[in-house]
Amino acid sequence: MKNSVSEAQASLRAQYEETPELAMVTDQAITCGTDPSDPFHLLVRPMNTSAVPVAVGVHRAVGGPYDAPCPGDLLCAALAACQDSSVRMVANRMGIELIALEVQVRATVDVRGALGMHKDVPVGFQSITCDIQLQAREGTPPEMLEKLRVAAQRCCVVGQTLQSPPSVQTTLHTAPVADPQLEPSASHPRSTH
Template structure:
């Protein structure tokens, strides 16, 4: 990734906020990822290109050992947890910068728990999907930062984190098939 000097969040976001107040339709964006097929004879592995812009990045993925895979690469559940963790961390960083909070340490761990009997159709009463998820935030700010200010920071970040809010509230998904 190209290294860039970090500009203040306020300097980069304020013009966008002003623009979106004038033209709300411009605030609607689309993110995407597309699988690359990989070796179709291997049901245990594949590839995915993340992003609505081709960054020249392809991630390899595998299937969890709990459903028969080798778990020798990140699986879709790992990638979902990674999306949640990266979204929450970046949101915390952005809000901390806007509020003038100097972070000395930040680590976000996202975990998800699933009973695979549902997906393997072992027990139809077990739902398919994560039954619950957790985020653990390990944060440390400069000594002069009030603990109440850190609590506000985390509350604002939870409110503003797109992936956290999407998972918490759910989202309609439409699947189309090209035959």
């Protein structure tokens, strides 16, 4: 097969076996270049790539214009992309030739929780479905496709993270507001966080 996953991963697997700490990677994203006075729009940029910032908007269900993908759309996109790439890579390693592949993710949320309207309504998605439409080369045994499904689901980092979420730690760093009446002096140093 062209673009062999086995070949691409062989040296990595050997490195990780010998030095497991090399297998620990950190993905990052940062919001950037936005007007903090605009409650409905922002930009987010993945930090480990040269990717351009992605415009993000607020869903109309919580008062936004929904003129750009909302964070929930990006969550769905992350799961769809991870599941798709997992299927492609596992199929390649198994020698399964894919003719067509499409992954569609749907997430449903009751926004009354996010709006703080009812304490008994949770904040967050209540259901997420992932539908994979796949066509393999004619003659591919059904049991191979089932093995592909199981292995790809097990290898999908985003899917597994959603199934068993880690704790999320949020820290708010505040900067002091400058008082135009006071000049900084040696006796009153300003600290930044």
